Structures are given as structure tokens and as C-alpha cells.
Amino acid sequence: MEHAIVDYREELSLLGGARNFGNPKSYMELHSFVLSNKVNISSFHAFAKIAQLSSNLKFQIVPKSTAARAKTISSGPTDKLLRLAHLTVVAKSIFDDNIDVAVEFLNKPHPELGNHSPYEFAMTDIGSRQVESLLRKIEYGLPA
Numbered sequence: 001m002e003h004a005i006v007d008y009r010e011e012l013s014l015l016g017g018a019r020n021f022g023n024p025k026s027y028m029e030l031h032s033f034v035l036s037n038k039v040n041i042s043s044f045h046a047f048a049k050i051a052q053l054s055s056n057l058k059f060q061i062v063p064k065s066t067a068a069r070a071k072t073i074s075s076g077p078t079d080k081l082l083r084l085a086h087l088t089v090v091a092k093s094i095f096d097d098n099i100d101v102a103v104e105f106l107n108k109p110h111p112e113l114g115n116h117s118p119y120e121f122a123m124t125d126i127g128s129r130q131v132e133s134l135l136r137k138i139e140y141g142l143p144a
Helices: 008-013 027-036 041-050 055-061 064-069 075-094 099-107 125-139
Strands: none
Touching: 008 027, 008 075, 027 075, 041 055, 041 064, 041 075, 055 064, 055 075, 075 099, 075 125
């Protein structure tokens, strides 16, 4: 079984589309854009809806007051959104391209993550690596 190949364009589609990120042609352009620009808050709202994020989790990414009044978000919250979108695309590919099953899995507490949901655990880079490792175990049929 091969690793699912993740295309950044699919990640961006979960965040309201490439136009919110300067229509990058590569990961390098996306990286540069995120570092040098503020991203439209609509990316956050689009992903929160698709991923069915709880209010608590949403406000760990973008504070409630910012989510209510800001037009843009900085690179920190954007990085978290991209991280969660990446995991969503990986999970979707592992669960037969079914976004609903992927989102359900990512929102459900998992014993290997201390009974935190994969989305909750992925708020840090190290946590997101652990979630991706868990997804790869599932992909390869290993105990997870």
C-alpha cells in the first residue's frame, strides 16, 4: 500500500479555495504567502464548518473576539488551519475519499492520543505528527 499523496490544492479547497492564499502554484509559493500575508478570515470559517469543529477547538485556533470582528488572520492561526486541513485530506484518502468519515474520525477522542480527538491533538506540530502516524497505522492495517 502506498502513502496517500497530499496535494496542497486539496488542502486549500477545504479553506475556501486557493484565491484566499494568492493562488499559489507550489508549496513554496504557499509557504511564502503564509509568512508574508494575512489570510482572509473566511478560510477559518470555511474549514470550521467542513471539519465540524467544536466552539472550544475553533477558539483555540482563532480567539472568539478575532473570529467575530477580524477580516484576516495571521500566520500562526493560518499554520494551524493548514495543519488540520492536511490531516483532513490524509484521513479522507485513507477512508476511501469519504470526507464525512474522515471528519468523524478526526473529531472523535482516540485512546492512543490520551482520549483527545485527533483535531485537538494536532494543535501543535508534534501532536499533528503523532496524528499523522496514527492515520498511517490505519492506512497500513496496523493496530491503532
